[in-house]
Amino acid sequence: MARPAKALISKSALRHNFKVAQQLAPNSNNVAIIKANAYGHGAVVVAQILEQDVQAFGVACIEEALELRVAGINKPILLLEGFFSQEEVAIADKMNFWTMVENQQQLDWILTAQCSNSLKVWLKVDTGMHRLGVQPAEVESFYQQLHSSNNVDKAIVLTTHFASADESDSPSTKKQINLFTDIKQSLKASLNLGEDIVTSMANSAGILAWPQAHCDWNRPGFMLYGNSPLDRNTSNGDMLKPVMTLLSEIISLREVKSGEQVGYGGNWTAKRDSKIATVAIGYGDGYPRIAKNGTPTLVNGSVAPLAGRVSMDMITIDVTDIFDVKIGDEVTLWGNSLPVNEVAEHASTIGYEALTRMPLRTKRIIVD
Numbered sequence: 001m002a003r004p005a006k007a008l009i010s011k012s013a014l015r016h017n018f019k020v021a022q023q024l025a026p027n028s029n030n031v032a033i034i035k036a037n038a039y040g041h042g043a044v045v046v047a048q049i050l051e052q053d054v055q056a057f058g059v060a061c062i063e064e065a066l067e068l069r070v071a072g073i074n075k076p077i078l079l080l081e082g083f084f085s086q087e088e089v090a091i092a093d094k095m096n097f098w099t100m101v102e103n104q105q106q107l108d109w110i111l112t113a114q115c116s117n118s119l120k121v122w123l124k125v126d127t128g129m130h131r132l133g134v135q136p137a138e139v140e141s142f143y144q145q146l147h148s149s150n151n152v153d154k155a156i157v158l159t160t161h162f163a164s165a166d167e168s169d170s171p172s173t174k175k176q177i178n179l180f181t182d183i184k185q186s187l188k189a190s191l192n193l194g195e196d197i198v199t200s201m202a203n204s205a206g207i208l209a210w211p212q213a214h215c216d217w218n219r220p221g222f223m224l225y226g227n228s229p230l231d232r233n234t235s236n237g238d239m240l241k242p243v244m245t246l247l248s249e250i251i252s253l254r255e256v257k258s259g260e261q262v263g264y265g266g267n268w269t270a271k272r273d274s275k276i277a278t279v280a281i282g283y284g285d286g287y288p289r290i291a292k293n294g295t296p297t298l299v300n301g302s303v304a305p306l307a308g309r310v311s312m313d314m315i316t317i318d319v320t321d322i323f324d325v326k327i328g329d330e331v332t333l334w335g336n337s338l339p340v341n342e343v344a345e346h347a348s349t350i351g352y353e354a355l356t357r358m359p360l361r362t363k364r365i366i367v368d
C-alpha cells in the first residue's frame with residue numbers, strides 16, 4: 001500500500017477557472033502564469049491542460065520555459081523577469097520565447113544580439129511597485145530603440161504590474177492605472193505610430209476586481225488555480241473552483257486524558273478527554289509546519305482541528321467530536337470545501353505560498 005498523502009489536480013477546475021478569466025475580460029488575450037511549477041500544481045501538466053485555450057504561458061526564467069518546450073508545449077512562453085544573461089537571447093530566438101525588458105542591460109543584450117527571428121518584447125514600466133521596470137520618463141527611448149531594431153517584433157507590448165490590486169478600492173492601484181494610461185497616450189502621441197500600442201496590466205486581482213485594468217493582454221496566475229487573491233467573498237472570487245485538493249488518511253487513533261499533551265514539544269494540551277487521529281502528512285509533504293493548533297482539516301465532512309505541532313511526515317488532529325472515525329478515513333488538508341487561503345491564514349501566510357511550496361515528494365494525481 002502506498003503512503004496516502006497526495007494532491008489531486010482537477011483538470012475541469014483548471015479549465016473552468018481559465019474560462020472565468022476569459023469571461024470577465026472577453027476582449028483580452030491571456031498569458032497563463034505557470035511559474036514556480038505552476039504554483040506547485042505541476043507546470044507541464046497545467047500547460048498540457050490549458051494549451052488549447054491559452055494564447056501564451058508566463059514563467060519566471062528560461063529554465064522553466066525550456067522544461068515546457070522539452071515536454072512538447074509549443075505555445076509562446078513569456079519570460080516575466082526577462083533575460084539574466086546575453087546567451088539567453090539566442091535561446092529565446094530559437095525557441096520562440098517572449099521576453100520582458102525592464103532595464104538597460106536587457107535592452108543592450110537584445111540590440112547587440114544576432115537574431116534570426118524578431119523577438120516578441122514586453123516593455124515593463126514601473127508605475128509604482130518599484131520592483132522591476134523602466135522609469136516612466138525612459139519609456140519613449142526604450143520603446144523607440146526596440147521598435148527600430150531588426151531583432152524585435154514591431155508589436156511591442158507595454159506592460160506594468162500592480163502592487164496592491166488585491167486590496168479592493170486601493171488608491172495606489174487607481175494611481176498605477178492612471179499613470180500607465182497617461183504613459184501609453186503620450187507614447188502614442190509622441191511616436192506618431194499609426195497603430196495602437198499593445199498593453200498589459202492585469203494579474204488575477206486586476207482581472208477579478210479592476211475591469212479598467214483589462215487590456216489587450218491579461219496575466220492570470222493564482223486565480224487559475226481556483227483561489228482569489230482578494231479579501232474573502234469579494235468580486236467574483238466565488239466563481240473559482242480549487243484545482244488542488246490535498247488529501248491523506250488517518251493512520252493511527254488514540255484516546256488521551258484531559259491534561260495530557262500531544263506531539264513534539266507537547267504544545268497541545270487536552271482540555272477534556274479527547275480522541276486524537278494521526279494523519280500521514282507533514283511539512284515534508286508541503287503542509288506548513290507553522291500551522292497553529294486549531295487549523296482546520298476535514299474528516300468525513302466535519303472540521304477536525306490540528307492538535308499539536310506539525311511533524312515532517314505526520315500531523316495530529318482532534319477528532320473527539322466526529323462520530324465513527326476509523327483508521328483509513330480520508331482527511332482533506334485543503335481544496336474542495338476547505339480553501340487553501342483559510343488554512344494559510346492559520347499558518348501566517350497566503351495561499352500562494354502554501355501551494356507553491358508543494359514538494360515533488362507529494363504525488364500529483366490528475367483527476368476528471
Ligand SMILES: Cc1ncc(COP(=O)(O)O)c(C=O)c1O
Pocket residue numbers: 033080161202203204205219220221222223229
Ligand atoms: C509580472 C507578473 N504578472 C502576473 C503575475 C500573476 O499574478 P497572480 O498570481 O496574482 O495572478 C505575476 C505573479 O507574480 C507576475 O509577476
